[in-house]
Amino acid sequence: MGKLLKVAIIATVLLAAVSNQAAWAQERKKTPALREQVYSQLARAQELADAGDVPAGLQVLQAVEQKLSSMNSYERAMLWNFYAYMHYGQDNIDQAIIYFAKVVDEEALPLALEQNTLFSLAQLALGQGNYQQSLGYLERWQQLVPVDQHSKAFVLKAQALYQAGDYAAALMPITQAIDGAVAKSVIPDENWLVLQRAIYFELKQTDQVAKVLEQMVRWYNKPEYWVQLAGVYGQLGEEAKQLAMLEAAYQQGFLVKGTDLLNLAQTYFFSDLPYKSGRVLEQALADQKVERNLRNLKMLAQAWVAARETDKAVEALAAAAELSDDGELDAQRATVLLNAERHQAAIAAAQAALTKGNLQQPGTMHLVIGMAELNQENYNAALQAFARAKEFEQSRSTASQWQRYAEAELEQAQRLAEINRS
Template sequence: MRLGLLMVLAVCILAIFPAELYGQERKRTPALREQVYSQLARAQQLADGGDVKGGLAVLANVEGKLSSMNSYERAMLWNFYGFMYYGQDDINTAITYFSKVVQEDPIPDALLQGTLFSLAQLALGQERYQDSLNYLEQWQQAVGGEPQVKALVLRAQVLYQLKRYDDALAPIIAAIEASEQAGQRPEENWYVLARAIYFELDQIDQVAAVLVQMIKHYNKAEYWVQLAGVYAQLGQDKKQLAVLEAAHVQGYLTKGQDILNLAQAYFVNDIPYKAGVTLEQALAEKKVDANLRNLKLLAQSWVAARETDKAVAALAQAASLSDDGELDAQRAQVLLNAERNSEAMQAAQQALDKGGLKQPGNMHLVIGMAALNEEDFNTALQAFAAAKQFDDVRRTASQWERYASSEKEQAERIEALKQS
């Protein structure tokens, strides 16, 4: 914005020369006399040298002769005042003086138009949104014709700040389309504004469409991550995974949460092995914390991928951080399914000892089935008898108990025959 005002000042200085040198004026403006210009230039020179107070004093001296000055000279005086206060970051005072410039008539078109547009920008920066819109309307009237891209963007910015999101959408989209039609790349902040407006309008599918264009033109890591998040919000899991994978390949997933999102996306899309590999690597590189939640996800991934050794190790590590025996119970079940009976019995007992189980009867069943697999009938029968104390597994435990008793009797008969 400061650069824009510097340009306005440059236009004003050029306007010292006759209108014929830079274009026909709609109104014939009076000349800027040398004695006035020399004083204004002196004030500017003092200010540029750090003597702002001295510069303002010179301007005040010129102001004392207002009655003898024409409209152009007065406008230039107000313009120099405004620019000087702007340089001191006294923006509201600068606005006051720049607004006096456009009240003078006649003045060169370039001075009028440039000052009005700068006023609209300055008012926006000071959160004087309605003033900004008013100045922009005046600028459009002064310029005439179709709205220019820079005016469309500024109008959209002001309307967005006023929370008039429906009204803000049309001008920013028009600016983007005009730029594209001219074969130019729209500015990045235009897309940022369009994305914000669509978000406020709860048009999440359009947020995704804008982010696709932002990736196409600017290819920043944050836009890939945001697009993945939007697809997740839309319930488009496969698109979320595709975007996260593409971002990962490019080295854009550097934050722990982003890597976790990739692992979760693999898991949700039934690719548990990749989920496990991704998370295991991130844990090894300390990109994500080895906390209970992350270790649970790792364990679930390895269980689903039927990677028994990895699943057992992950469950044991997670269980060490847990206050209850649920994870040891899961480990016991995995070990039983893998026919690692002795380990399954040990894990089930650890789960019972730790407590806090939702279904403790299941652990007695695991011990019983593992013992039965090892033909340890007495331990199996004791475990099934214990399981019968729980309503949710009583029927199943009774069935296994009868089966274990039958197997024990058969084993005893076979042994007796051997002894005879």
């Protein structure tokens, strides 16, 4: 705190000199002198505060305040200024604001002191959540400084307007601050773009949110901005850009959260790239970045099925089936195995599905068993399975067709057998 107070006093002495350089200061009332007897007491209060005895320093200020009627406006302003800095140093911001406000309420202040105090008040009020008060102090500050210095307050004004809920008004000053930095070939402060992005979001201007994030990716290259930009592209229906961003982020090692990896896997899948989807999800599961739960294993299986990776699909379906309360995943596994002409495995999976139960179309599993048996020329077993399939309305018509086909195949096999025996 001592260092803060010393800076305050040095700055105060210099401020009077600075104010005399401004052309518009000529119309202001002349600032009265700070008498030695007042200054010495203020300096004593500072020394006590520097030594860590703030209460004693405040007592000295209170003693000075007893002589308030004999003090001029500049001496009073300095007294309030010391009060303010002491309270600020003790993190008593509300009291600091009260005393800084007393400073600017005095007449005939050095211009720079009034300017800086008003700006400090705007910052402190913003920090305390008093947004309209902050904007009021900024308006008074702007009346005291030339237009070419207004840029100093662009960000502060935008923050206060944003917090006050006036998003449309907040957009102009933050954009001016960013454009000013860019015009000087300087990368703007990252928080400025964070604020601009938030404003566009509140204004529901998603295309502008994307443009801000594009700049954030270019200037700051943080993983979260790549992911956020991909998400915004998705909202805008620009799936190709969304995938490109996610893929580039993944290749740079920026996707470390399970949610981001799942998002990439889903984006790959819906972009007709199921193999890449499976690879990403398989690695995420192996790295324990995503939970090995039913939902994620079903997603993995879906990717491998679409990619026609039979072994991987069967493995994922079997793992998912262990976590499921019904036989649907075993039923899907049976179908995959049948299509891969792994007949015995298909029969076993279909039987597992029927045993587990709760199937939407149980007749289909009897069809799978029948077809697998038929492909192995086990005609009687096939006919038995088709007969069971006919017991279910959804599979009755198909089962009848397969039954007739199996009977014909059986009859032909029997005739061939008789010919071979003769």
